[in-house]
Amino acid sequence: MTEETPGFGDGAEQPDVPSAGATPDEKAAQADGPSTEEGPAAPAGDASQAAGLTAQLDQVRTALNERTADLQRLQAEYQNYRRRVERDKVTVKEIAAANLLTELLPTLDDVGRAREHGELVGGFKSVAESLETVVAKMGLQQFGKEGEPFDPTIHEALMHSYAPDVTETTCVAILQPGYRIGERIVRPARVAVAEPQPGAQTVKSEASEDGESTPAEPEDKADGAPESTDGKDGKESGGPDEG
Numbered sequence: 001m002t003e004e005t006p007g008f009g010d011g012a013e014q015p016d017v018p019s020a021g022a023t024p025d026e027k028a029a030q031a032d033g034p035s036t037e038e039g040p041a042a043p044a045g046d047a048s049q050a051a052g053l054t055a056q057l058d059q060v061r062t063a064l065n066e067r068t069a070d071l072q073r074l075q076a077e078y079q080n081y082r083r084r085v086e087r088d089k090v091t092v093k094e095i096a097a098a099n100l101l102t103e104l105l106p107t108l109d110d111v112g113r114a115r116e117h118g119e120l121v122g123g124f125k126s127v128a129e130s131l132e133t134v135v136a137k138m139g140l141q142q143f144g145k146e147g148e149p150f151d152p153t154i155h156e157a158l159m160h161s162y163a164p165d166v167t168e169t170t171c172v173a174i175l176q177p178g179y180r181i182g183e184r185i186v187r188p189a190r191v192a193v194a195e196p197q198p199g200a201q202t203v204k205s206e207a208s209e210d211g212e213s214t215p216a217e218p219e220d221k222a223d224g225a226p227e228s229t230d231g232k233d234g235k236e237s238g239g240p241d242e243g
Helices: 024-032 041-116 122-137 198-210 215-225 231-241
Strands: 140-143 156-161 170-176 178-181 186-187 189-196
Touching: 041 122, 041 186, 041 189, 140 186, 156 170
Parallel strands: 156 189
Antiparallel strands: 140 178, 170 189, 178 186
């Protein structure tokens, strides 16, 4: 009768015995348990993750470009708004100054007439000069002189005449001076104009076309004058023939 050693029967679990030729790492791996191979799955996950990050980056870049374009457009609109505001401020200032100075034009006309008649003396002269200095600082400029060509954009003709000594429509008298602020005409200069006489202009044009035909007439008349037939001339002409 034989005795069976416990644990060494047919149904007993056999302990894991490392193989004789296994390395220490393989022994440790076998001790830890069977390992699952994940090599082929790892590259597929990295590619999908990279594709997702690229798509997100493209979306961020597109949004950034859109916001940059919006910012540039807003900046351009703001610059245009600033320029428009500055231009409007200058225009409003000129209009306000023009309205004020327009009310002072009759007073300036009185000062000018008083100066022409020699009545601008004493305290009145100081006040008038101070007034002219103030309006000049506000940009008011006087224009209109005798002898300058007539310009309908800055002159207003109140009197008309003809003169032989002018070659074009000319301002021969300044009835009221004109005033401007910069390029804005506050009041046109009211003038008397003179035009060239139509007859003199026609004669001059005909003379320029014909040349010097008129001065040549006395010479032709002298060449074609008939000979004198009186006796004295006859004797003088016939003297050599008489024997």
